[in-house]
Amino acid sequence: MKMSLTRKPLAVAIGLALFLLASAGCSSYGSTSSQTTTSAPASTSAATNEVDLYDYRFDPKSITLTQGKTVTLKVKNEGKAEHTFTIRDLGIDSTVKPGTTVDVTITPSQAGTFQLACKYHQGSGMVAQVTVK
Numbered sequence: 001m002k003m004s005l006t007r008k009p010l011a012v013a014i015g016l017a018l019f020l021l022a023s024a025g026c027s028s029y030g031s032t033s034s035q036t037t038t039s040a041p042a043s044t045s046a047a048t049n050e051v052d053l054y055d056y057r058f059d060p061k062s063i064t065l066t067q068g069k070t071v072t073l074k075v076k077n078e079g080k081a082e083h084t085f086t087i088r089d090l091g092i093d094s095t096v097k098p099g100t101t102v103d104v105t106i107t108p109s110q111a112g113t114f115q116l117a118c119k120y121h122q123g124s125g126m127v128a129q130v131t132v133k
């Protein structure tokens with residue numbers, strides 16, 4: 001069981017490496033190459049637009065924003081309890097009822113690391129981190 005679990009990602013990695021080598025090698029013939037279905041590597045850091053609230057945690061646990069750039073986060077409450085999406089230092093405080101999604105628009109004016117928390121469940125560890133670069 002463990003063997004198959006470790007082998008699969010390795011095979012995928014090798015496949016991806018071969019694909020990258022192949023596509024780099026024949027870039028001059030690029031236009032005729034047939035379409036290949038590649039699973040894009042998960043890049044969650046750049047365009048994280050959705051934040052899920054659970055009882056009692058945030059997903060993802062860290063959000064990276066760009067200073068001065070306006071972004072709209074879709075804050076979705078997947079839990080049974082009411083939660084808040086609160087970043088005190090950035091003046092953000094939104095209440096999200098269970099089963100609903102609230103658009104939270106943020107234009108971070110200052111760089112740094114800020115705490116995202118649910119006002120109700122902060123004490124239960126419902127906190128996350130917002131990094132503004």
Ligand SMILES: [Cu+2]
Pocket residue numbers: 056081082083084118119120121122126
């Ligand atoms: Cu909460």
